[in-house]
Amino acid sequence: MPNSLKFIFFVAVFTALLQAQAQTSKPTKGQNAAVKYLRADASLRQAYSLSTDSWLKIEEALEQPISADDEKLVTAASEALAEFQHAANVEACDWQLSVEDGPFANTSHRGAIRELVAVSGLRARIRFRDGDRKGAISDVLAGYAAARHLSLDGSIASVLFGYKVEREISGVLQTGLGDLTPAELAALESGFERLPQGSSMRSAVEAEKLNRNDLLEIIGNAHTRDDLISRMSAGVPVFGNDRKKAQEVVDGCGGSLSGVVDCIDKQTAFYKKWTANFGLPPERFQEQYQADYALASIGNPMLKLLTPSLSRFKWAEAYNETLRALLRAAVATEQGGAKELPRHPDPFNGQPFSYTTSANGFRLESLLRENGKPLSISVFPALKK
Numbered sequence: 001m002p003n004s005l006k007f008i009f010f011v012a013v014f015t016a017l018l019q020a021q022a023q024t025s026k027p028t029k030g031q032n033a034a035v036k037y038l039r040a041d042a043s044l045r046q047a048y049s050l051s052t053d054s055w056l057k058i059e060e061a062l063e064q065p066i067s068a069d070d071e072k073l074v075t076a077a078s079e080a081l082a083e084f085q086h087a088a089n090v091e092a093c094d095w096q097l098s099v100e101d102g103p104f105a106n107t108s109h110r111g112a113i114r115e116l117v118a119v120s121g122l123r124a125r126i127r128f129r130d131g132d133r134k135g136a137i138s139d140v141l142a143g144y145a146a147a148r149h150l151s152l153d154g155s156i157a158s159v160l161f162g163y164k165v166e167r168e169i170s171g172v173l174q175t176g177l178g179d180l181t182p183a184e185l186a187a188l189e190s191g192f193e194r195l196p197q198g199s200s201m202r203s204a205v206e207a208e209k210l211n212r213n214d215l216l217e218i219i220g221n222a223h224t225r226d227d228l229i230s231r232m233s234a235g236v237p238v239f240g241n242d243r244k245k246a247q248e249v250v251d252g253c254g255g256s257l258s259g260v261v262d263c264i265d266k267q268t269a270f271y272k273k274w275t276a277n278f279g280l281p282p283e284r285f286q287e288q289y290q291a292d293y294a295l296a297s298i299g300n301p302m303l304k305l306l307t308p309s310l311s312r313f314k315w316a317e318a319y320n321e322t323l324r325a326l327l328r329a330a331v332a333t334e335q336g337g338a339k340e341l342p343r344h345p346d347p348f349n350g351q352p353f354s355y356t357t358s359a360n361g362f363r364l365e366s367l368l369r370e371n372g373k374p375l376s377i378s379v380f381p382a383l384k385k
Contacts, residue, residue: 033149034095034109036087041112044080044119048073058118062168066125074123081123084116085138088145091196095153110161113150117143117165121172128176128382133184136176141191143169148198154207156313159199163320170327170377177330178361178381185335192328201317202278205310209271215264215306225255238306252301263302270296270303274310281348282318282368286311319375321347322368326377329353329364334379338362 044050061070074081087093095109124139144166151162180188199207218235222228233239233246253263274289289311297304329344333355341352346366354365361380368375 031090031092033087033090033093036083036090037093037116037146037149038109038112040080040083040087040116043083044077044116047080048076050115054115058115058122059168062118062121062125062172066122066129070122071126073119074126077119077123080116081120081139084120084146085142088142088149093149093152093196097153097155107153107155107157109153110150110158113146114161114165117146117169120146121169124169124172125175128172128179133176133180134187137180137184137188137191140169140173141188141195143172144192144195148196151199151204152196154199154204154211156201156204156208156308159201159204160313160316162198163316166320167323170323173327174330174377174379176382177334178379180334182335185331189328189331189335192331200278201313202275205271205275205278205313210268210275213264213268215267215302216261219257219260219264222257225250228255228257228260236306249301249305252299260302263300266296266300267303267307270307271310278314278317280314282315285314289314318347318368319370322366322375323377326353326364326366326375330377330379333362333364 058073061067097106120139120143124136124143127133127136127139147162147165147169150165151159215236219228219231222231228250229243229246232250233241233243236246239245250260253259270293273292277285277288280288293303293307297307325344325347329341329352332340332343338355341355341364344353345351346353346368348366348368354367356363356365359380361378363376363378365374365376
């Protein structure tokens with residue numbers, strides 16, 4: 001499809017989404033952030049030529065030197081970013097996903113949020129560079145709010161995308177944190193307090209795997225083995241219309257509707273057990289989960305092949321919680337020194353983060369490691385870096 005047609009198609013999709021949101025949303029205090037986010041993205045695309053996967057390149061630009069193209073994009077996006085700010089300040093965010101579409105539900109809003117947050121992050125970098133720290137703080141806080149709003153759509157993937165977006169915005173904030181005045185630090189701290197809570201990983205798993213069950217919807221009232229295989233191969237994205245893979249699962253569950261339903265019921269019981277265990281420390285969760293998963297998977301190909309790694313989700317949540325705490329601790333330390341560290345302890349062990357100073361700045365470090373390296377944050381004035 002030519003790029004011009006792709007653009008027209010994309011705008012049409014977003015226009016339809018906006019209309020549907022306006023008709024079906026249930027906003028708190030008369031507003032729904034989801035509508036404003038989609039309107040902001042449509043505005044951005046009318047002001048600047050972007051491909052439908054442009055957020056990937058814009059996210060990459062957050063870690064590169066600011067270019068003339070970045071400045072041009074930010075200038076063109078001024079109206080879209082104004083709407084984005086309005087959305088971030090709305091409490092309620094209801095994405096109204098089409099649950100009946102199951103795993104094929106439209107998730108275009110994920111790209112819209114990632115795109116808008118990346119553009120907001122670019123503007124924050126430019127504002128930090130130019131000394132507009134108040135404006136940069138506003139852009140950063142809007143990015144955090146959007147990431148948490150995204151996580152509220154009732155899907156695991158959107159929670160994970162939200163974590164990724166938060167990390168990107170934290171990287172932008174970290175570059176300017178050491179230059180903030182006491183008043184600006186207080187404004188940032190106050191902004192953190194007002195951010196929406198967002199969804200927890202446990203809530204997302206419960207919403208996606210327990211409150212609704214796409215697999216039961218997919219198999220429907222199929223009564224023959226062949227019908228079961230057809231429905232599974234076409235309805236489960238991981239199979240990609242591969243009947244052989246679907247057949248292995250159906251036959252592994254006895255080749256009948258009752259057998260497949262029994263496998264799904266056991267998978268559901270497994271989800272219930274392990275969502276209840278999300279309060280465990282990540283290392284303990286992983287150890288117990290892996291052993292139980294291996295045992296529960298015996299004789300149940302539905303559970304073995306179609307259950308995502310809850311252990312991986314638990315680690316992702318732990319990393320995100322720790323990075324949030326590191327950032328809050330860094331702001332508090334900039335405000336009042338190391339004596340403030342006990343206010344924001346390391347979620348990994350409940351103790352203050354490790355604190356070291358050097359070259360007019362400091363570094364906070366967690367005991368939690370990711371890919372062998374401790375999670376940390378370094379704060380230095382820009383001119384001293």
